[in-house]
Amino acid sequence: MPESKEVPNACSPCSARKRRCDRVMPICGWCARRNDPCYYVDHNNKQDLPGFPEKGFRLLFQQGRAAGPDSGCSKDLDSSLTAHLLDTLHQLTLDLGDMTECFLLFVQPWMPIIHPATLRQKVLTLRGAPSAELACFLLHILLVNPPSSLPSLRAFLPVLYEDCKSLFYLLQARRRDRLLTIQSGLLLAVYEQGHCSSSDAYISLASCASLAHVMRLGQPFDGTASANDESREDRRRVWWALYFLDRLNYYSDKKTARIPLLRNAQMGDCLPGNDELWGYSDGWTRSAPSTVPSIPGKGLMAIISAFGELIQAINTMECVLQLTRELSIRPETLVDQKSWKLDLLIQQKIHNSLTYSKPLHHQYMVVALDLMALIELHEKRLVCFSRQSDPSSIRESSAAALEMALNIFGELMKVDDNSKILEIDRMPVTAAVLFEKMASVVILLESQHSRNIEDAVQALTRAMERASKRWGVIGETASHIRAARVSL
Template sequence: MQTSTAESGLDPAPQACQSCRSRKRKCDRALPRCASCAKHDRPCEYWRPAPTPRSVTACTPENPWFISPPNDDNPNIQSIDFSSILFLDPGLLQHGLVETVRFAPPVPPHILHLLGDLDEIRLTAERFFNHIHRWMPFISKKRFYDLYLLPSFQTRSELVLLFLAMKLITTFPPTGSQSHRTALYHAAKHFHLMTEECLSILVLQAGLLIALYELGNGIYPAAYLSIGACARYAYALGINVCETVPKKKVLTLVEVEERRRVWWAIVVLDRFISIGCPGRPFATADPKLDDLLPSDDTAWDEGIVRPDRLSALSYPTAGNMSKFALVCQAARLLGQVLHFLSHDPASQDGAWQQLDRTLHSMLTAALNIDDPDYDQITFIYSALVALYTPWISSNANKKIDNDYAQQANLTLQQIIDRTNANLIERQCFLGRNPEDISPWGLYFAYRICSAHMHPSRSSDNADVSKTLCETLQVIDMRWGVAGVYLQLLEAQEAIHQLEGS
């Protein structure tokens, strides 16, 4: 039975519903559903005016259908949204004669409920910086603890969004869950959409964490689309754009470094997200040889950036480089590998040899240091395997006799030997805490297991493949894409059995 507006305690809607308006019928404007629509069991929707950027009143149970206009003490003064000026005519901002506003949506109560109190947010931050930040450090730890962890965080929607994204990336899915599209994931995605007009680096960092969550859990095409949106958002913020585009004035070297690291994080994800399917255009341009790499990770966490110690991309790989800088170098090479694979490899023999030599040189340099970074090493392994995937994949029989295939098999065996020595026996991959493991090595583990499933392959390395499959099962509790790879291996095994029967 339809509840009237008076009985429900809700004020009537400001206008007739769309259904009654289209039928030119009288509408009692009852909420949540008018009497006419309730009687004929029709959808009842009311027009909802767009929120004004100057002042927004949150939707509440008593007022769920529209956002009230602001109280304007000066109705004759018109303001223009800051973002609009930034794109339409940024020169006006230099004069300061135009009243501008920044859009900041209210924080819904259910978002604050998901986050918990400040103590719970501190625990989330500690977990993030102890695990994710170690291999993907693009959020300034110093600025985070000095500026963001304040009791007033609830009034800053972009800060709440970053906290929510950090909770998302550090939360394991429920045991036995078949989907990583959890309520927390949907809440983060929706609130990110609400908050994106803030034009804040906090929103961009949150978007990167959401994209990383999607990549690590095999949520496609969302992951591919999200990283493209992050690239565009960075351009809107003036990150890595030409001199004619207006940029935010950055006052400290730590902020400069943070913006640089955010851009490199986009580049890393933009390349790795297409590692299994080369040919799609990147959302970001290829890094230039004079682009600066991230500075020392430990010093940056302490709020120290030394400009005289920054390295350019053209510098040779060295053990004193930051771990994140080494991954950035590997990401540039992965981009070149994907460019190579998107064209006819037979017509690019010189490029193939150069990529092979460079990747092997980088791998040797990464292994022959006192404290190897195994996240960087597994990234290089994945790039190498991607280079040879057309000749080592289980459906590559037609190419098995050419020179590429011979070199691919040799490289594959070298990777297997090194994998067995460095990542299994020394427990640098299988024996690690799943919370500390990045998703970079899952692709090469999948490809090695896939290559040795074909009947024509030797069974000498069956133990390594078995161990890597067990590794995927363990890591599935952290990164759901490992479980997706296991399903793909099962599908390939079924295909081989059908072909053999």
């Protein structure tokens, strides 16, 4: 066994998650206890850091923050950030076009924030027309979608993350009126939700929300633009992506004092428009845009785009959160007629999603959000009706609903074991939140309700092991559930 020794810097996994690392080589104590991969980056060896900012770039960063938007430094910023991106890709032997297409293939389906044709055109002209905000956005693409063909890049993701975070802050000061600045911030929040913490993601989303307010995103259009205007649809989709990530982050935070960054979903005008007109030609795509229903159940089965369907699922989840995250919640509101109707609606939506004819990876994303809403509602019921004097029928029905959710998830994972529908590169960040919620269900059912759920737990464990290769926080969740089950 190699001799252990201490090194000056924390390992990359601990650094990314801001954990206290004992800095022991070849594997730190934290990673050893969780059986996680452990690796160190030598920050003094520039050959090991592919193309990350040197002293001159840092100096430009400082000058860029101090200079005004009309100064000569603005063009220098465009040229330098573009050169920085191209140099990074050259040292990684990555092709800019290939990286763009991988993003459109694996991330765009669940986070469609830029028109594919627009992105391709901008990338083609980048060398001749340098753009700081586009270069920053492409670096964020590399951060959230590192190519599986280059596994060694994952060791440098914490360094790239710090780089991207600094660049996003720079563009907030220098290019706050550009949509690409918000789009970069959204991808930064996606990375933080999947690899760091919900608090880190919340900070980035708060910055995006401020920029969106400055740019008047989410406000009704004046009607002068064409219905097929790409810029108009891009702005709408960026606003809805911000709403989606904000509510997903709010769901994962569990703090009742946390206030949603975007107060009202109705401010977003109508849902994202036709996917096919916007740049996709899949046969399963639907047609007419729709609005988010103000009453649970009203219009939820309207004909909408694929992204719009995800928005409606997150809106249903928000209806549940309005019940469960209330500071002065009254238990009777969780079992009144409105609550039971919402419960039945969610279960009906899960059934409908599983029987619709559409790509299974999209089915999984919609079902995941509905399962999370169902779990949130019934976990809260169990907490509020935990006393022996409370009606046992409520506890039994909620425990049964949680077991049903776990079994549905387990069956989906068994199907995926054979067909690999949820490719690692395609897996949305929603999975990071879903697996954490499923882990809490397992612990609750086994510790307090003595349910025999071994088959579902095994399916969950296998799925988490595979999914942790995409989102680091899932590995931490897997370690937590192993430790909790051992102590039972």
